[in-house]
Amino acid sequence: MxxxxxxxxxxxxxxxxxxxxxxxxxxxxxxxxxxxxxxxxxxxxxxxxxxxxxxxxxxxxxxxxxxxxxxxxxxxxxxxxxxxxxxxxxxxxxxxxxxxxxxxxxxxxxxxxxxxxxxxxxxxxxxxxxxxxxxxxxxxxxxxxxxxxxxLPEPIDPALAAPLGCSVQTGVGAVLNVLAPQPDDALVVFGAGAVGLSAVMGARISGCDTIIAVDPIAQRRALASELGATVAIDPTAVDAAATVLELTGGVAAVLDTTARPDVLAAAIGVLRPRGTLALVGLGALTAELPVAAIMGKGLTVRGVVEGDSEPQTFIPRLVDLHRRGELPLDKxxxxxxxxxxxxxxxxxxxxxxxxxxxxxxxxxx
Missing domain, CATH: 3.90.180.10 (Medium-chain alcohol dehydrogenases, catalytic domain)
Structure with missing residues (x-):
């Protein structure tokens, strides 16, 4: 022993x-x-x-x-x-x-x-x-x-490597492997914790032009902007869904890290026809969804576990992105x-x- x-x-x-x-x-x-x-x-x-x-x-x-x-x-x-x-x-x-x-x-x-x-x-x-x-x-x-x-093929600071196993893999993977936004798409991230901020970085890596982060904590909104968000919204100060729609007219993709029923309803509401909502959070185990809106707009609601990744190949890819300065994990x-x-x-x-x-x-x- x-x-x-x-x-x-x-x-x-x-x-x-x-x-x-x-x-x-x-x-x-x-x-x-x-x-x-x-x-x-x-x-x-x-x-x-x-x-x-x-x-x-x-x-x-x-x-x-x-x-x-x-x-x-x-x-x-x-x-x-x-x-x-x-x-x-x-x-x-x-x-x-x-x-x-x-x-x-x-x-x-x-x-x-x-x-x-x-x-x-x-x-x-x-x-x-x-x-x-x-x-x-x-x-x-x-x-x-x-x-x-x-x-790992080459050494990396263990403190920066550790979050790759879950949080970073989940956020970046959900964007790159599932949502796959195009440059002219708009993407919204609800919740700017470790997973949400990783998703923001993933959206920037993908070349997405409009990246919107929604979070009530000022420091996290500021960090989201530093990491690539083009807009950061405080949902306690404004109606986040209305603001997103005013800015974009409707977005192609939303990633939700909160699993809060009210946030999920807002996420559905800001999607344009045939848009996709990726769910990565487990804040609530059940929530009502607006079925008529999902059907009427032909939306996709997609559960995502660990960024849909195959970790033996995806984690080394994340390390390479970090080495190239595209994934500033130290932030x-x-x-x-x-x-x-x-x-x-x-x-x-x-x-x-x-x-x-x-x-x-x-x-x-």
């Missing part, structure tokens, strides 16, 4: 607490990764708040260095990797290069591992839950599978030492920063 430090949710509804844990060795195609940096995502916060199979370690935006491999692993010791969502590799969706829609995605990513002799993580000698998104990277070490550990990231996990978690819950990233002692703080 390897000793490590992890943020563990011990009690229902409680925040994670740093404590000592132990990890077993990697088996099969698994790799043991020293976590050099890990982002905190809204999904971590929301799932941790309602998870009941405890104790449990969350975290799904890990970046680090492979230190040990299982006998069937395709990675090598010393590889720098970004950890991302898990997929089975053998279902029809995985075989069609759509692993985000893996038939076993819920079991592999959201339920947590069994608490038995197969458990990766142990606390005081007893097995605890892990395997969140196939990694549970709120820990100084994590075990992942070969499919959800993406080797999103606020760094925290791993031993200040509580402070970073509070910042994530309160939306004080866009993307809190924890840095372990391996690469300094």
């Amino acid at each position: 390897l000793n490590a430090r992890a943020a563990v949710v011990l009690d229902a509804g409680a925040d994670p607490r740093l404590t000592d844990v132990q990890l077993r060795e990697p088996i099969g195609d698994e790799v043991l990764v020293r976590i050099d940096a890990v982002g905190i995502c809204h999904t971590d916060v929301s799932v941790a708040a309602r998870f009941r199979k405890l104790p449990m370690v969350f975290g799904h935006e890990g970046a680090g260095t492979v230190t040990q491999t299982g006998p069937d692993a395709t990675h090598r010791v010393g590889d720098q990797v970004v950890l991302t969502f898990a997929s089975c590799g053998s279902c029809p969706h995985c075989l069609a290069d759509a692993p985000a829609y893996c038939a076993h995605s819920t079991d592999l990513n959201m339920r947590g591992s069994r608490r038995d002799e197969t458990s990766v993580l142990h606390l005081d000698g007893a097995p605890i839950g892990g395997g969140f998104f196939g990694q549970s990277s709120f820990c100084t070490y994590a075990i992942a599978g070969s499919r959800n550990a993406v080797t 999103l990231v606020s760094r925290y030492p791993f031993d200040e996990f509580d402070r970073a978690w509070t910042a994530a819950k309160s939306a004080d920063v866009v993307k809190p990233v924890l840095i372990t002692g391996a690469v300094g703080s």
Whole structure:
């Protein structure tokens, strides 16, 4: 067993607490990764708040260095990797290069591992839950599978690499892989958090002429403008939908990160005929949609998971975009030492920063 430090949710509804844990060795195609940096995502916060199979370690935006491999692993010791969502590799969706829609995605990513002799993580000698998104990277070490550990061709700052595994991949991918706006199209992003701001960057990369960001937080609107938004709207000051329609007459594409029913209704309302609404948020699990408007205008409402990406190819593409200056990841990231996990978690819950990233002692703080 390897000793490590992890943020563990011990009690229902409680925040994670740093404590000592132990990890077993990697088996099969698994790799043991020293976590050099890990982002905190809204999904971590929301799932941790309602998870009941405890104790449990969350975290799904890990970046680090492979230190040990299982006998069937395709990675090598010393590889720098970004950890991302898990997929089975053998279902029809995985075989069609759509692993985000893996038939076993819920079991592999959201339920947590069994608490038995197969458990990766142990606390005081007893097995605890892990395997969140196939990694549970709120820990100084994590075990992942070969499919959800993406080797990077060249070194990159781990703090900037970490959000590529989920937030950045989701936002940029939803634009480039799904909405695919043309230069003369207008695109609206509702919610300028890490995913929404990544979508803004994706729209700029795509060459989209009109990029509108809608968010009530002034700092995020300012950052959206810095990252490529041509218009930033405060929905608490004006009617966002009316403003968008006044500016554009109707847009080709909308990306919603909020999943709020009122925002979804506004998103439908600003689309031009045959436009597309991409849903990437899980703020509300259900919402009414204006069916008559969707049918009458021939709209497409499209759920998007992890940017519709195949991470083994898309994450290296994102790294290349960053190297070329087209994806300024440093604008999103606020760094925290791993031993200040509580402070970073509070910042994530309160939306004080866009993307809190924890840095372990391996690469300094």
